[in-house]
Amino acid sequence: MSFTDRLAAMxxxxxxxxxxxxxxxxxxxxxxxxxxSGQISNGPDGMIVGKLGDNMSVEEGAAAARACAISLLAQVKAACDGDIERMVRVVKLTGFVNSTPDFGDQPKVINGxxxxxxxxxxxxxKHSRSAVSAAxxxxxxxxxxxxxxxxK
Known part of the structure; x- marks a missing residue:
């Protein structure tokens, strides 16, 4: 199944x-x-703002990370002249989570x-990854x- 078909099925x-x-x-x-380049959490209603460990749940953070992943794929599609099927694989992600100093679930957020x-x-x-906190x-x-x- 093509990437486009898999995305459409989702x-x-x-x-x-x-x-x-x-x-x-x-x-x-x-x-x-x-x-x-870094893609910020942006959904259909605009930017997804909040601070994990304060006013945002892990589930809401994971949804924000999913939105970032969609933007990443949109950029890859643009880099491939509109043909996402030219993508071979995701190599590495680096995720930054706006979180309080005591929040420790950054990996769960980037799992989104x-x-x-x-x-x-x-x-x-499947990719390598880092998930870090940001003030x-x-x-x-x-x-x-x-x-x-x-x-390719």
């Missing part, structure tokens, strides 16, 4: 790739590798992205995730 249509919010490019392609990618892409979605993130968003992808 009820996901990739949006247009989000524009950068400052002076950087959303992705850089070097050979068969695409480095995607990891679980989505594995469900949507199968073995191609704050741009615009007060709950999660930001950057990624490295192999493409």
């Amino acid at each position: 009820g996901v249509t990739l949006p247009d790739a989000p524009a950068p919010a400052a002076n950087y490019v959303p992705f850089v392609r070097v050979g068969h590798t695409v480095y995607v 992205a990891s679980d989505f990618l594995v469900n949507a892409l199968g073995d191609a979605g 704050s993130l741009p615009f007060g968003v709950a999660v930001e995730i950057e990624g490295i992808f192999e493409v």
Whole structure:
């Protein structure tokens, strides 16, 4: 089954790739590798803001991470001239969680992205990963995730 078909079966249509919010490019392609800049948690109703351990649950954080993963795939699709099927695999994610100093469930939050990618892409979605705390993130968003992808 193609990536597009798998996403459609999950009820996901990739949006247009989000524009950068400052002076950087959303992705850089070097050979068969695409480095995607950090994608902030943004849903259909706008930015997903909050601080884990304060005013946001782990489940809400995981949903925010899933939204980041969808934006990451949108950027990869753009890097592949609109053809997501040129993606070979997710190589690595680095997830940043806007959280209080005593919050320790960053991996559970970033699982929202990891679980989505594995469900949507199968073995191609399995990746290495870091999940770290951040005292704050741009615009007060709950999660930001950057990624490295192999493409053909």
